[in-house]
Amino acid sequence: MSEKDTPATRPGERITIREVAQDAGVSVAAVSKVLRDAYGVSDALRTKVRASMAKLNYRPRASARGMRGRTYTIGLIFPDLRNPFFADIYSGVNAALERTQYQAMQGINTTSGAVNTTSSALIEAMIDRQMDGLIVIGPNIDMQALINLGERVPLVVVGHHDRGGDAFDTVNNDDQLGARLVVRHLVAKGFRRPAMLSLTPATSSIIQQREVGYRLEMMELGCGEAINIVRASQVVRDVQVAVRRLLSDANRPDAIFCWTDLMAFEAISVATEMGLSIPEDLAIVGYDNTIFCDLAQNSLTSVDQSGELLGLQAARMLIERIDGRTSAEHFIVPPRIVARGSASATSEAE
Amino acid sequence: MSEKDTPATRPGERITIREVAQDAGVSVAAVSKVLRDAYGVSDALRTKVRASMAKLNYRPRASARGMRGRTYTIGLIFPDLRNPFFADIYSGVNAALERTQYQAMQGINTTSGAVNTTSSALIEAMIDRQMDGLIVIGPNIDMQALINLGERVPLVVVGHHDRGGDAFDTVNNDDQLGARLVVRHLVAKGFRRPAMLSLTPATSSIIQQREVGYRLEMMELGCGEAINIVRASQVVRDVQVAVRRLLSDANRPDAIFCWTDLMAFEAISVATEMGLSIPEDLAIVGYDNTIFCDLAQNSLTSVDQSGELLGLQAARMLIERIDGRTSAEHFIVPPRIVARGSASATSEAE
DNA sequence: TGTTCTACGTATATCGTTCTACAAAATCTT
DNA sequence: AAGATTTTGTAGAACGATATACGTAGAACA
Numbered sequence A, B: 001m002s003e004k005d006t007p008a009t010r011p012g013e014r015i016t017i018r019e020v021a022q023d024a025g026v027s028v029a030a031v032s033k034v035l036r037d038a039y040g041v042s043d044a045l046r047t048k049v050r051a052s053m054a055k056l057n058y059r060p061r062a063s064a065r066g067m068r069g070r071t072y073t074i075g076l077i078f079p080d081l082r083n084p085f086f087a088d089i090y091s092g093v094n095a096a097l098e099r100t101q102y103q104a105m106q107g108i109n110t111t112s113g114a115v116n117t118t119s120s121a122l123i124e125a126m127i128d129r130q131m132d133g134l135i136v137i138g139p140n141i142d143m144q145a146l147i148n149l150g151e152r153v154p155l156v157v158v159g160h161h162d163r164g165g166d167a168f169d170t171v172n173n174d175d176q177l178g179a180r181l182v183v184r185h186l187v188a189k190g191f192r193r194p195a196m197l198s199l200t201p202a203t204s205s206i207i208q209q210r211e212v213g214y215r216l217e218m219m220e221l222g223c224g225e226a227i228n229i230v231r232a233s234q235v236v237r238d239v240q241v242a243v244r245r246l247l248s249d250a251n252r253p254d255a256i257f258c259w260t261d262l263m264a265f266e267a268i269s270v271a272t273e274m275g276l277s278i279p280e281d282l283a284i285v286g287y288d289n290t291i292f293c294d295l296a297q298n299s300l301t302s303v304d305q306s307g308e309l310l311g312l313q314a315a316r317m318l319i320e321r322i323d324g325r326t327s328a329e330h331f332i333v334p335p336r337i338v339a340r341g342s343a344s345a346t347s348e349a350e
Numbered sequence C: 001t002g003t004t005c006t007a008c009g010t011a012t013a014t015c016g017t018t019c020t021a022c023a024a025a026a027t028c029t030t
Numbered sequence D: 001a002a003g004a005t006t007t008t009g010t011a012g013a014a015c016g017a018t019a020t021a022c023g024t025a026g027a028a029c030a
Helices: A017-024 A028-036 A043-056 A062-068 A085-097 A121-128 A143-152 A175-188 A205-220 A236-248 A261-273 A307-322 B017-024 B028-036 B043-056 B062-068 B085-097 B121-128 B143-152 B175-188 B205-220 B236-248 B261-273 B307-322
Strands: A073-078 A103-108 A133-137 A155-158 A169-173 A194-199 A229-232 A255-258 A283-285 A302-304 A330-333 A336-338 B073-078 B103-108 B133-137 B155-158 B169-173 B194-199 B229-232 B255-258 B283-287 B301-304 B330-333 B336-338
Touching: A017 A028, A017 A043, A028 A043, A062 B062, A073 A085, A073 A121, A073 A307, A085 A103, A085 A133, A085 A307, A103 A121, A121 A133, A133 A143, A133 A307, A143 A155, A155 A307, A169 A175, A169 A307, A175 A194, A175 A205, A175 A255, A175 A283, A175 A302, A175 A336, A194 A205, A194 A236, A205 A229, A229 A236, A236 A261, A255 A261, A261 A283, A307 A330, B017 B028, B017 B043, B028 B043, B073 B085, B073 B121, B073 B307, B085 B103, B085 B133, B085 B307, B103 B121, B121 B133, B133 B143, B133 B307, B143 B155, B155 B307, B169 B175, B169 B307, B175 B194, B175 B205, B175 B255, B175 B283, B175 B301, B175 B336, B194 B205, B194 B236, B205 B229, B229 B236, B236 B261, B255 B261, B261 B283, B307 B330
Parallel strands: A073 A103, A073 A133, A133 A155, A155 A169, A169 A330, A194 A229, A194 A255, A255 A283, B073 B103, B073 B133, B133 B155, B155 B169, B169 B330, B194 B229, B194 B255, B255 B283, B283 B301
Antiparallel strands: A103 B103, A302 A336, B301 B336
């Protein structure tokens, strides 16, 4: 009888909540309450339990917690791993999670280009693993899929303007304004025929927003006839072809506004190979203001959209949703242009 | 009584193994066996159960599995998110996991530079979440910590030559050879005073291996007096300072062999800003052969260490360990130099 | 003084799998 | 045909937390 009650604390094994309770001289339920910061715990009890947890070096197991409650894990889904912009978002998310019990786990949704109506394998895997919520980054996923997903699990989408009713929150920079700033900057520097290298497939309205911003600002500044939008996928080959075609045209643009810094670097490369010099023959502007913009060989003017802040807000909002909020919220940060050599006034002229 | 037996299958809820068993007309244990490919299942039973699983769209929950068995999740720990080389490793890992039930979850161990004896928060979090095994990438973690870790959980380390007895497997390229190839290449192209920009802190022997390779090959090719190793951390500022100092020296090197492509790009930037042209005044060679090497503005000669293959092997070996192997294995891939403009023979001379 | 709250703790069923032990059926041996 | 062995399937106890429901003690109020 007594042997059955005391399960003979095997030493090599991991400490469980039961042993903490025994050590602290309280019930298992009490320890669980302390763990979850639940209601109905006196200071004295909390202190006692915390002491035992520290002493025994106790760590709750996520799978056991997940059986009834939360796993305190959130999934972070990137569209790819090569763009250093996502590192900024990541560090923002981590900053927000710093003092919480939550931990982020990343996955890469490698369905580049393909719009997937059904949820991706990665997302299903994350749901199987009982993630308390998901942060999905980038415009790769179909709208209806997002809504379905948001109905199954707390969800925040970063970089996706379309709203899904109350199904999910969104976090963005003002892409229309960002595009306007670029055009304004270029025209101010004397480039009056900037083309835009946009993304295909143009599934999410984040792309449309930038294209609209580009068009409108071009019109308003009297450059309407020069409007020229070309689209390419993120694949290196596609970008090269698109840029080459753009620059081979009879009346080629005097500037290219690129969807992403990575595309802009490709553009610089192609232009250089074609013997054009930057910015004298061609100005280039990117988006994201990634660290590589600072390198002298790129010296890329770009739009900063505060990736870290985006990540921070996304995590904050997700936790609110996990804690029960059911109405959607939307966060927008203003973009800001960072001028560098790739779109400066022609240096000779200055 | 009958109500207790049939738990009244609530519709909105997720399908469980019990419902699959009921649908297939077999026991819960039988379904579990099919799920795990365990011994003692006839073809007929397997087919029947598989059909029910598909029909009901059943997916097992990782947390429940983790209570007794595996979670079928492995943790992938990167040192940072900005180096596109890690994307190659990632895709190798994913390729190896393709047809298995395993799923990789990533985390970034942001203890850049700092050598942590105690296991990092991320690693603890992954253990709390019952990862079946871990793949740790990069030389950031202290040797003793790795051994301790390997004794707690199946472990494969990528980019770390030191062996930890049977505690973990390692996957590497031959760094000593890689460094030799670089020196050989540079000397063959006429650069007889190449310096090496290495990494600090030099905790892992992967760094030592490259330094040894550099030294030995320099000696063997009769350039012993020109041996010059400078170290910097991965932090941008440090790299800039180190390169600037190197190039300001009275008899400056005619080439720099950089620890990583990222450092090489920095080096190109600094050299450019100092008015040096590449490769006429200074050759530069990187390591990893990341995608950015191909850009015309970098055109960086680099060492390819087949990141994808490394990832593939790491995942394969980890699964073997999870399945019970306890002796260590070590995989080494030969590096290969990829020549580009940054270290070509002076173009004028040719 | 008795009654009603409120705050604090506890006992225990429960979550969805896996795993151990065993029973039954099929096959092999002699 | 009887025993021995192997194969196939089942029952039911785990795993380690959480959450519900409830008991109790003290405070507040009449």
